[in-house]
Amino acid sequence: MIDLTVNGATARVDVDPATPLLYVLRDDLRLHAAKFGCGLGQCGACTVLVDDRPVFACLLPVGAVGARTVTTVEGLGSAAAPGDVQRAFLHEQAAQCGYCIPGMIARAEGLLRKTVTPTETELRSAMAPSLCRCGTHMRILRAVRRAAVMRGGGVVEPAEPVT
Amino acid sequence: MSGQASRRDILGGLLVAFALAPTAALAQTGGGEGSGGPPTVAPDLPGTLAKFPDLDAWIRIGADGRVTVFTGKVELGTGVKTAMAQLAADELDVAIGRVDLITADTALTPNEGVTAGSQTLEQSGTAIANAAACVRLLLAETAAARWGVAATTLFTRDGVVLDGQGRRASYAELAASTSLAVRARADVPRKPVAARRLIGRPVPRVDLPAKLTGLPSYVQDMRLPDMVHARVLRGPSSGTRLTPDLAALRRQPGVARVVEVGRFAAIVGPREWPLEQALRVANQGAWTRDAGVPALPPMPAGLLEMRRESSVIDTRRDASAAPGVRRLSARYDRPYLMHGAIGPSCAVALMAEGQLTVWTHSQGVEPLRTAIAELVAMPADRVRCVHREGAGCYGHNGADDVAGDAALIACAMPGVPVRLQWSREQEHGWEPLGPAMLAQIDATLDASGRIVDWRHQVWSNTHSTRPVAAGDLLAGVEVVPPFAPTPPKPIPQPNGGGDRNAIPLYRFANQSIVSHFLPDMPVRVSALRGLGAHLNIFALESAMDELAAAAGRDPVAFRLAHLDDPRAADVIRRAAARFGWSRYRPRPNRGRGIAFARYKNHGAYCAVALDVERIPDEGRLVVHRAVVAVDSGEAVNPDGIRNQVEGGVLQSLSWTAYESAGHDGARRTDYDWSGYPILRFADVPHSVVVEVIDRPGTPFLGTGECAQGPTAAALANALAAATGVRIRSMPLAGGLAAHS
Structure with missing residues (x-):
């Protein structure tokens, strides 16, 4: 038996401790925001927060989570009451197929918990581990900038003027 | 909006021709990239109404006043569900929140072939907009008959027909005595541009709140009671075959069953992770290149050496043109490209009571049903393909193949829902590439x-090698005896391939x-x-x-x-x-x-x-x-x-x-x-x-x-x-x- 703290609640699961956290979230806890994309830590579709840091849930063995808290996108808000980062993504309509977006939101949340005043370069490198094949990047960046402002900060614009 | 203006703008001018009637030539081209659906039966009607002219194929109104819109097209992440809801709501004059959209389901929706070629709004959107305009008129005519007035004196507002004198009737009550099992009329005007409230506006996507908060939204998220997981066993990439050690796989922990159908093989179990580990064991088996696959010449120049069928698709001659003085002669090329969906292809299938249901992110549930029915030797009317969204596909990826795989496994274990998701390596290895x-x-x-x-x-x-028959699915050439793939052919102009x-x-x-x-x-x-x-x-x-x-x-x-x-x-x-x-x-x-x-x-x-x-x-x-x-x-x-x-x-x-x-x-x-x-x-x-x-x-x-x-x-x-x-x-x- 493994005890986990996910989205503020405790959960007990009976699985092989080597099982990646992603399968426990999706198959045991029915939390579907984090997605399977590669199983290799290359695409970021599975990204969740462990304590305040984004991690690839497809790689992290559930037995290694320990006492740390897990936050998935379900823990940031609901369709009826979306959280601030989700509201920012909705405001910018920052999704096409949307499959990568929960991972993007988790990664953005991790950045904003570290700083609400990142530079544009820091923003882009924070998001870099996550892949989007639809090409929604510009909207995702706008959404994170908006979320930073909503938290009382903001992204420092790049030196290059943008039209 | 005043009642006077509404009367004149909205219900007047019944003889105005369709603003959106496409040219006949384009309406005939169908999907151009796979099956385009059934033949045209009503050439006077626009979009896919020409193939399915009855209004209730597209729109139904419930006793609760909710509007259900049916489309044979699918949401691929491009936002077409929202656009179609806008069209229906605006033309019907109801709030967009009252519209429910049913997308491609072989049991419920018109057969609109494949969602491809950037034709969803041209075909389905045009049909829905015009069907909605017709339905709104029919409801007004029901009210007009009830009140003994001319329909052109009435107007509509958010799901209600009004006469401007205090009489009103909701769409729900009018629908109870209005048959929509009638052919669309070709002379019903669309709403005037100035009267539109939703069309032309940046309405937020109807599907994003669920997707951005983790509600199950994709076929990958489906979890049916007593569902099992499956992994399919294949060589490293298309054109290879694997010889897995099935006896060893049967001994792997977490593998409840090995399903073998000819050369097709899959492992099934209650949990995903043990299957992933077993898949790694399986992939250590020997693989060989399939006999009969043509040799790959050096690219891109090798394309020039391959057997070809040449045709002049356009020519123009003007002898009076001035003589040429400078000449450009240049070659341009591209390599094979991947679709590269972020989510590997996935399907869920269930064989129960003689009916096979497949939930799929295929772009074409109808041709997929035909192919799967042939694959599992069942009549097509016993097979139902239901679209569920997947990760963006950008064309024909593994979606259809994985649906065929899941169907074959489900047929081997009746009563048990089977969810099969390909691995990342399988998606990269087996998806059809964009041609060099x-x-x-x-x-x-x-x-x-x-x-x-x-x-x-x-x-x-x-x-396009989109499936139209069993031999076009990967599983179709793995069963024994194998089905023959459909011979490739060019897509004719004006779409072209x-x-x-x-x-x-x-x-x-x-x-x-x-x-x-x-x-x-x-x-x-x-x-x-x-x-x-x-x-x-x-x-x-x-x-x-x-x-x-x-x-x-x-x-x-x-x-x-x-x-x-x-x-x-x-x-x-x-x-x-x-x-x-x-x-x-x-x-x-x-x-x-x-x-x-x-x-x-x-x-x-x-x-x-x-x-x-x-x-x-x-x-x-x-x-x-x-x-x-x-x-x-x-x-x-x-x-x-x-x-x-x-x-x-x-x-x-x-x-x-x-x-x-x-x-x-x-x-x-x-x-x-x-x-x-x-x-x-x-x-x-x-x-x-x-x-x-x-x-x-x-x-x-x-x-x-x-x-x-x-x-x-x-x-x-x-x-x-x-x-x-x-x-x-x-x-x-x-x-x-x-x-x-």
Whole structure:
């Protein structure tokens, strides 16, 4: 038996401790925001927060989570009451197929918990581990900038003027 | 809105012809990329109403006043569900929140073939808008009969018919005595542009709140009671076969069952992770290259040596044209490209009580049903394919194959729902690739700097091996005896496949366009967003730039001088103006490029301007700005258009600059994102601006694929301006590094 703290609640699961956290979230806890994309830590579709840091849930063995808290996108808000980062993504309509977006939101949340005043370069490198094949990047960046402002900060614009 | 104005605007003018009636020729072309659905039975009706003319095929109104809209098209992440809900709600005059949309389900929706070719709004959207207008009129006529007045004296407001004198009746009560099992009328007008409240507005996507908060939204998220998981066993890539040690797999923990059907094999168990581990064991088995797969010649030149079927698809001769004085002769090519869905293909299937149900992210549930029914030897009416969204597909990826796989497994274990998701390595290894292509352009300028002769030849495999029969599914050739794949064939103009957009929209005195169709496929290929348009527009618009330079003309002015379509000229002018083309100051290693196309020559008009820099020591490129102007006809949702076009620009930058799917002659060489890198945040432009030119009251023009070609050529043109080096082979970043 493994005890986990996910989205503020405790959960007990009976699985092989080597099982990646992603399968426990999706198959045991029915939390579907984090997605399977590669199983290799290359695409970021599975990204969740462990304590305040984004991690690839497809790689992290559930037995290694320990006492740390897990936050998935379900823990940031609901369709009826979306959280601030989700509201920012909705405001910018920052999704096409949307499959990568929960991972993007988790990664953005991790950045904003570290700083609400990142530079544009820091923003882009924070998001870099996550892949989007639809090409929604510009909207995702706008959404994170908006979320930073909503938290009382903001992204420092790049030196290059943008039209 | 006053009652008077509403009466006049909304129900008057019943004899006005359809504003959106497409030309007959285009309505007949069907999907062009797989099955287009059943034949036309009502040629006077617009969009897919011509195939399914009865209103209740499209719209039903419940006793609770909710409106259910049926479409045979699917949501691929392009936002069409929202656009179709806008069309229905606006034309019916109900709040959008009262509209429920049912997308492709073989048991419920009209057979609209494949959702492909940027035709969803042209076909299904047009049908739904006009059906909604008809339904609204019928409801008003019911009220008119009840009240003993003429329907033209009535108006509607948010699901209610009113007479302006205090009488009102809800759609729900009127629907109870209004049959929608009637043929749509061809003379019902759409709502006047000025009266529209939703069409033309950036209505937020109806599906995003669920997707952004983790509610189950994808076939990958389906969890049915007592569902089991499955993994399929295959060689490393298409054209190989694996010999797994099935006895060893049966002993693997977590493997409850091995399903074998001929050479098809899969493992099944209650949990995913043990199956993943067993799959790794299975993949250690020996594999061999399939006999009978044609040898892969060196690419791209090998395309010229392959067996071909050549046809002249367009020709023009004007003997009075001035003689040519300067000539361009150039070859342009692209490698095999991956769709690269972020989520590997997935399906859920259940065989219960003699009925097989498959939940699938296929683009074509109807042809998939035909193929699966043949695969499992069941009558088609006992097989139901229901669309559930997957990750964006950008064309024919593993969606259909995995559905066939899941169906075969489910048939071996009746009563048990089976969920099968491919591994990342399987998606990279088995998805049909976008075909490698080569184009040769020979063009001549006269002494005044005008193009007087243009010859475009293109060499390509088919751009559609979408399933129409069991042999088109991977499982179909693994069962014993195997089914035969459908022989590949070209997609005819005006859509075209390998020759899509090979015919220029420019006016040249003499031209000859030749399509060399290559029937032998050394590598598994099929439809990738834009089909041949990506390479053909890359070639055409690169050559236009080269010729402009040879003529000493500005690239924008040179293009405009050869165009007589005002809408084409408009997008070029608007993109150039918004970009600041005329005041652009070139700097060392930095340049601008522009390119234009009208997708398929009958879809959306799109012009792309890029500001690009080469970082010399690194051989790297930076796209500073992308500015796009797009004309999609009537813009149902301008933000949806912007989203699609922004995405198209970034995706095409990724394909064109960086991507190439490798093959060593025996198998593919790239199995994950390290072997097949795609555009990341570090390399996206600093800004992308999309200007939508709305033309209310004109037909919808397919938009989803319109940016792929122009972006590719604009990048090559900007790099040539920045560096003086003309790169004609994709991926361009590779060519750039070679010249740095």
